[in-house]
Structure formats: structure tokens, C-alpha cells
Amino acid sequence: MSGNINWFKYSSPQTFFPLAGKLAFWFGALALIACAAGVYLGFFVAPTDAQQGEAYRIIFIHVPAAWMSMFLYLVMAFWAGLGLTFNTRLSGMMASAIAPTGALFTFIALWTGSLWGKPTWGTWWVWDARLTSELILLFLYFGFMALQAAIDDPRRADKAGAVLALLGVVNIPIIYFSVKWWNTLHQGASVSLTKAPTMAATMLTGMAAMAFGFWFYSIAAALMRARCIMLERERASEWVADYARRSG
Amino acid sequence: MRGERKLFGALNFTLRGGDLLRIGGANGSGKTSLLRIACGLLEPTRGEVRWGGDNIRRLQEEFWRQLVYVGHANAIKDDLTAAENLHVACTLASVPGQPAQIGEALRRLGLAGCENLPARVLSQGQRRRTALARLALSEAIPLWILDEPFAALDAAAVECVQNLIAEHLARGAAVVLTTHLENRITAATTRRIDLGAG
């Protein structure tokens, strides 16, 4: 996903740095195209819904963002776990690079969920299973970032973050099911925000396009952030000094 | 590497029974870090530590059962008495710690009347001696790693601890320590490593 085709050649920050830069550019471009397609399909092509009118179109952002928020957490935990097991510096940096993007999508999912709820059910917030789980996921992301920010030593920060991320991954299914169960217990068969209108083909394509767009954006953003982290952490080394000199 | 500072590199040595290894160097040169790496508390950025041919990371408790480490911190709880502290330290290390032996160890380190006093009221030197009293009971442990054992000790206590170390070396054990004091411990082999300019 992040371009580690030949594992060991690119596992050192020095060799990965230029590759990351190139990949970030291309994925960024792809992201723009995919998002544009998604927006076009979602906001212009897909038919108006009979029950919810135009407001429902926000799911074209809400659902892919929610998918991304979950997916990115898994990826982050994967990289963190890899770094913890094999003691590789780059894996830890990737995990740290992904976290803010994951948190961003979680926030977008919450915000768009709220925007959807207002015209549909009249309230700015609905305590349904999906939104509540997203809220807790946001706290998990914040916890990870806060922990890493509080630790000065990068090695300890990576490892501690990894333990937390893995703990989170194990807990996410438990959290999701308990929240879902809590929701059914207290509200009965209430309306769920995720019960989207029956999907027309264009709707699915639109959401898929947005999802890919978000995915490519995440890759680009994470790679750019990883480059910054690499520069910061390895600032004592020669290749960074060379790079600084070359870029003026 | 410590944080972002490189402390030392390319360090290579082997320790045998009866060896005394002294680690010297200015403050901040990484003596404590080196000892902690030797114990297994700290992972070296590169390289490994082996005990009897096996990496200590793999041996874990097996290695630690054969190690006594007295660090900078005394590992003494203020609210427990000297005797209670020593008992806990011994149990954690699986070292014999019967009440009579504990009393004897404390007496040997010059803490005769202090067994039942809470560590809170003991002086710095007395606390250090309580921490070091473990050594008197650790005759069966083949490796002692001591970080500035003589800090805060008066002359009599220093001599007492030096005797403990010398006796242990004579038994064929190995001792690694850091200190600023002149070496007055006789050993089969005394080696010295000075951590200097990194």
C-alpha cells in the first residue's frame, strides 16, 4: 500500500524518502480525479431519493469517510505492530503519519453524520450505533496521538503507540458490538443513520469512487507526513544534511 | 542511541567468572546506559548481549535469575522497614531471605539497630546500605552489576562493600561496576573500559 515493493531495499528512511515523495505526488493526482468523479456521480448524476430528498447526498461523503476512518486505524495498527515486532524505524513512522489523517476522516464522518441527521430527524446528533462508535474511534485516535506527543524519545513513542494501537484494534469489535447492542436495547428498532435508501447502481459507484479518492488522498497525505517525520528524526544524519543543502 | 544522542559505539567485550569489570567515564558518557543494556533493561540500537552463548532477550528470566542489579535508585520503599525492604528484594530475585539471614545481612552492612525502622527515617547512606545488603545474601548469583555502589557511603561502608565484592569474585563470580573511586579490590582479572568521546 505504501510502496514497499522490495521490502528491504526501501525499509531504510534514506532510500524510502525520495520514493515517498514521488508516490505522494501520483497518489495525490489520482485522489483528485477519483474524488472529482465521486462528487460528480454523487451530487449530479445519482437520482433524488423519494423519502429524503437532496439531503441524503451527504452520504457520499459520510459513508466513505466512515469506511476510511476504520480502514486507516487497521492500517495504522498494522504498521505499528510491524514496527514493534521487527524493530524497524520506518514502520513506526508510517503509523504515526497515518494517525492524523485517520482522525480527520473520523471527524468528517461525524460532522457529515450530524449534517445528515438535522434535516432528516431534526436533531444535530443521534446516538445511533454507527455515530457513537465513530465518536469512540475518534477518541482512540486522539489517545494515540496524545501518547506519542507526550513521549520525547521516538523509540519509546513508537513502541508505546504500537501497544496502544494494537489494544485499540482488539477492542474495536468489542466496542462496536457493545454499542450496537446498547442502541437496540434502549431505542428498539429505531432509525439508523446507516440505513441508507436502497442503493441505485450509480449511488454505489459514486460512493466507491469517493472511497477510492479518500484512500488515495490518505496515502498521499501519510507519505508526505512520513517524509516530514523522517526529516525530523534523522536530522543528525548525513543524507538529511545533503537534502537540506540540495534544496537550498 | 539515547533519545537522539549517540552514546557509544563498537563496544565489544567478554566477561568470565572471577572478572571484575570497571566502567569509567565522565558524567553523561553513558555508563548507566551500558549497565542497563547489560542487564537487559535497555535494548541496544545495534548489537546484542549474550549470557552463556544465548541472547539475553531470549533467556529472559533464566538470565535474570543469575543476575543481581543494584542501580542508582535504591529500590527502597519509604513506608517499609529496612528488614521488610530487604525481604521483598530477596523474594523478587529468588534469593534466600529467611529472617535470620536478613538480620545477619543488615548487621554486616552496619545497620544493626535499624532493621525495624521505616526507611523514611534512615539517612541516605543507610538507605544505600540497605539496598546493598542484598549482595550479602546473593552468594549464589554469578553476576553482579552495580551502578555507583559506593555513592553516599562512608569509608567504613565502602570498605565493607569492597570486601563483599572481593569475596564474591574469589568465588568465581563476575562483577561489573561503575565508580569514581580508586580500585582497591583484588580480583583475578581486573578490566577497565572508559567511555569517552562516544
Add this chain to the structure above:
Amino acid sequence: MLATLRCVIHRDLLLAARRSSDVMTVLLFFVLVVSLFPLGIGPDPALLRTIAPGVIWVAALLASMLALQRIFASDHADGTLEQMLLGATPLGMTVVAKVFAHWLVSGLPLVLISPVLALQFDFPQELLGILALSLALGTPVLSLIGAIGAALTLGLRGGGALLSLLVLPLYVPVLIIGAGAAESAVSGLGGHAQLLLLGALLAFAGAFGPWAAAVALRISSE
């Protein structure tokens, strides 16, 4: 190994006994937080009866949070933790002993006093047992999960608040199921399913928590 466990538990209990103000503070905090809710919401008996399990559970969560800061902090400060890391017993077992002692001192008192507090909320008497049992099963889980958080945040600035941020999201399932047990009992469905789930969580946390905490302790001690 058992000797070491007994020694650690005994030591921690002894220390808690000699510094009993710490213990009392947590208990008083619990009682205080529970008492704040009627003050904030109003004394309507029907309302209070409904929110009783939730309020008691949330207060137990917060009190547990408060107590967690003490579990490894003093050992870390005076170097005893290092000795535990270098001990002859696997660190996971030492953690189990410490968490158990910690629960005896900060979890069990909450369980014992919860029926009294529930009565203040006019909670049905025959269901007090279920509430207490849910806490008895749930508070050890809180201690076990919390121990991992405490191990990760050892010695960091931001202390308590950071620990809360890390651990409270992980506490959510325990809260939902625990409070749900008493609530189900009240609505006549019987809280057995939730209690069994809590038992399962306890078994799971008991099996993996100490190991994760041991890993975290080693990371934090480097």
C-alpha cells in the same frame, strides 16, 4: 513463583495500609460523584431510580481512573519497578499480583459500598445483588485494562488526563454491559446475559491484560 506473588500482594497491601489516606480518597471520591448527580438533575425519585445503575457505574469508572495513577508510579519512582523487571518471576505474574492488590484496595470497597449508594437512589432492594455483582465482575476488568494504560504513561507529563484519554474509550464496553446488567434486571429481563458477558470480559482481560501491561512496562522503562 507463588511465594513471589504472595510477597508482592502482601507488600502492596501493607503499603496501602500504611498510607490509608490514599485509599480513603478514592472511596470518598466515588461517594461524592454519585451524590453530585441528584444535585445536578433534581430529586425526582422515578428519574433517579432509572439513572442509578448508570450513575454508579460511571462514578466507579472515574474512581477507578483516579486510583490507577498509583499502581506503578511509586515503584517506578524509587526503582523497585526495575527490580521487578529483572526478577526471577515472569513480569506478567508480578503484574497480576499488583493488579489484584490494587483491586482489593480500590475496587472492592466500591463494590461493597455500592448497595448503600443505590439505596439512596431508591433502587429496588432485591436487585442490589445484581448491581454489586456487576461491579464485582467489572471493576477487576477496569483495573486490568487500566494497568496497561498506566504502564504506557509511566513517568510522562500530562499524567492523569492522558491516562484517562487512553483508557476511557476502552472502558466503554465494560460500562455498557455492566450498567446494562442492572438496567435489564430492573426492566424484568434479568441481567444474567450481561453478567456472563462481564465474566467473559474478565477472563479475556485476565489472560491478556497482564501480558500486555508487562510489555508496556518494559517499553516505558527503557
